[in-house]
Amino acid sequence: MLLEKIKQDFLLILKEELIPAMGCTEPIALAFAAATGKDNLGCEPERIVAKCSGNMIKNVRCVRIPNSQGLTGIESACALGAIAGDAKRHMEVLDAVTEEGLMNAVKFLDNGLCEVEYLDSLIPLHFIIELYAGDDFVSVEVRHSHTNIVRIIKNGETLFMTEDLKEATAVADRSELSIDNIFTFAEEVELELIEPFTSRQIECNMAIAERGMVGDYGVGIGKVIKEVYPDNIQTKIRALASAASEARMEGCDMPVIIVSGSGNQGITSTVPVIVYARENRIDDEKMRRALIFSSLMTVYQKQFIGKLSAFCGVVSAACSAGAAITYMIGGSLTQIKDTVDNTLADIPGIICDGAKASCAVKISSALDAALFAHSLAMQGKAYAAHSGILRGNAEETISCVGHIGRVGMQPTDQEIVKIMIN
Numbered sequence: 001m002l003l004e005k006i007k008q009d010f011l012l013i014l015k016e017e018l019i020p021a022m023g024c025t026e027p028i029a030l031a032f033a034a035a036t037g038k039d040n041l042g043c044e045p046e047r048i049v050a051k052c053s054g055n056m057i058k059n060v061r062c063v064r065i066p067n068s069q070g071l072t073g074i075e076s077a078c079a080l081g082a083i084a085g086d087a088k089r090h091m092e093v094l095d096a097v098t099e100e101g102l103m104n105a106v107k108f109l110d111n112g113l114c115e116v117e118y119l120d121s122l123i124p125l126h127f128i129i130e131l132y133a134g135d136d137f138v139s140v141e142v143r144h145s146h147t148n149i150v151r152i153i154k155n156g157e158t159l160f161m162t163e164d165l166k167e168a169t170a171v172a173d174r175s176e177l178s179i180d181n182i183f184t185f186a187e188e189v190e191l192e193l194i195e196p197f198t199s200r201q202i203e204c205n206m207a208i209a210e211r212g213m214v215g216d217y218g219v220g221i222g223k224v225i226k227e228v229y230p231d232n233i234q235t236k237i238r239a240l241a242s243a244a245s246e247a248r249m250e251g252c253d254m255p256v257i258i259v260s261g262s263g264n265q266g267i268t269s270t271v272p273v274i275v276y277a278r279e280n281r282i283d284d285e286k287m288r289r290a291l292i293f294s295s296l297m298t299v300y301q302k303q304f305i306g307k308l309s310a311f312c313g314v315v316s317a318a319c320s321a322g323a324a325i326t327y328m329i330g331g332s333l334t335q336i337k338d339t340v341d342n343t344l345a346d347i348p349g350i351i352c353d354g355a356k357a358s359c360a361v362k363i364s365s366a367l368d369a370a371l372f373a374h375s376l377a378m379q380g381k382a383y384a385a386h387s388g389i390l391r392g393n394a395e396e397t398i399s400c401v402g403h404i405g406r407v408g409m410q411p412t413d414q415e416i417v418k419i420m421i422n
Helices: 004-017 025-041 054-060 074-084 087-096 099-110 179-188 191-214 221-228 233-249 263-279 284-302 313-328 333-344 359-378 394-408 410-421
Strands: 020-022 047-052 114-118 126-133 136-143 149-154 157-161 255-257
Touching: 004 179, 004 191, 004 284, 020 025, 020 087, 025 047, 025 054, 025 074, 025 087, 025 126, 025 136, 025 149, 047 054, 047 074, 054 074, 054 114, 054 410, 074 087, 074 099, 074 114, 179 284, 179 313, 179 333, 191 221, 191 233, 191 255, 191 263, 191 284, 221 233, 221 359, 233 263, 233 359, 255 263, 263 284, 263 313, 263 359, 284 313, 284 394, 313 333, 313 359, 333 359, 333 394, 394 410
Parallel strands: 047 114
Antiparallel strands: 020 255, 047 126, 126 136, 136 149, 149 157
């Protein structure tokens, strides 16, 4: 039986992580910070300077911004947030953009009033938005997670500062996250406590998946997958999850319930579970418990890697979805852990080269591996411990993959950023 404190911690983790966001989370984070800066400035800015870490530049430059009629880039995100956004809506800040606000933001951009500077920081998710109007100046600094404002300065006076600028300000204790504890939580938690989280995941993430299948986004990957591959459940899972991502990356204004700060991870960890459950007529309660299992598994894996790195986060999310499907159909704890190991024996080498429409095809590839890993595990087959990076148990494997993503791939990340900027 799970201790009450662990249950409450896990519920708080879900509250912190499973939030709605429009579009790719990095440009939305910039827009949120810029809108916050405007509120503290007390008027619209006359000039903006955005100082961004390499990972922020990498993840903003290629994606279309919601409610912008196709705008892309750091300058656009900052201008939209400061001119037309509503900071009170947090990661849905650009839901407030009106036609007039968009026109004013475009005029601001056309006049070259937003500048971007490279922020040489060891923190992957780190940026400072500076807003100027007349003699007034406001600076908003964000570190570690997308809405984690650590400092606000106006005209040299510190209006707000967190106690420790080195760490993110997550409230929930994540120290008890483990496959065993996540499994027990998913089994024992009262259904009414997780229904609000799962209902939003089902509603939002499936809605954008269905929009992606019929809309004109990117290369139309969902439709292509359905045309090229056999008509089965694996194809449907890959098509819908990929279509949701492609729509999101191409500026669809529908919200996604994110996890670990990522909409793509939110999509990848949920859509496969929902589609699998519906196709196999698995009861609603078991599906919801599997969704929570998948979400917490994604958070668990990503805590070793960090919000942004050169390691593609949908690998962790796909691994979680595969393990959640194993859980959902009654697989043992051993089979769940074998699904994790089988997945991480296959695809830990997928790099993150920024947020963009082609993230959708990485989701398709990652889910293909995770579904195969699940099938192997259900047949009692798993790759041997201590082969390659696999360790003696799945938790150790997850930790080692996290070390590779956070530490080992730092030079890779720097080279990716150089290539993209140059």
